């Protein structure tokens with residue numbers, strides 16, 4: 001049976017992100033089929049209020065791709081910002097160390113539960129698509145608040161409950177494929193505001209409008225089978241899923257809603 005609790009099991013999350021393969025595969029689906037061509041990554045990057053000499057920490061950076069936008073921005077190259085990218089996976093850290101070798105970015109192995117920096121150290125902290133992998137989100141957010149300066153900002157992106165996940169669960173329901181709905185994804189656009197408000201004085205939600213229009217259903221199935229939460233999905237269901245999603249195409253495309261966005265939290 002598929003167990004959605006896999007999303008926040010530390011051992012399984014570490015296994016899922018031991019190298020960059022699963023993440024790369026899932027990103028490629030978004031790049032290929034997203035209707036909004038700005039791209040979620042670029043949109044997020046445009047929200048950050050950069051200023052010269054800013055001290056920045058990114059947690060759960062994965063492959064560190066967000067910072068491609070930084071090197072493309074000439075104005076930012078004149079800033080003397082102190083940027084640290086981090087992840088708790090050796091594989092991700094190794095990848096970023098190679099990717100950013102000799103560039104003005106530091107890479108460090110960091111678990112959000114125990115951030116190895118002093119209090120009030122950063123002006124800007126970023127944690128994209130990673131808080132839902134953490135079991136004790138309250139303690140993780142308290143750690144983020146501890147290392148954030150007064151007047152500093154914390155940006156964290158996540159997904160909503162009515163986007164791609166709901167679409168997939170509805171399909172599994174309709175096909176009679178069993179999975180555990182006991183605990184759905186913990187940190188979402190719907191639940192995150194309340195969690196953040198326990199730690200931060202001001203919290204704002206910003207949404208990114210988008211959807212997927214997919215013609216090659218096999219690409220979508222590769223995405224599904226790469227997800228941590230779908231690890232128990234038997235290969236035997238592949239053809240059933242392929243036929244089902246193919247039958248849902250309209251004018252040659254499978255339409256999948258997306259619900260992504262971010263929170264901006266401020267420490268007084």
Ligand SMILES: C[S@@+](CC[C@H](N)C(=O)[O-])C[C@H]1O[C@@H](n2cnc3c(N)ncnc32)[C@H](O)[C@@H]1O
Pocket residue numbers: 013017023059060061062063064065086087088089092110111112113127128129130133134
């Ligand atoms: C879905 S990926 C997101 C990567 C990147 N932020 C992005 O938006 O593309 C989640 C990342 O969070 C990392 N991660 C999960 N739990 C973590 C923790 N407790 N501390 C630090 N990183 C963690 C994983 O190793 C993985 O690289």
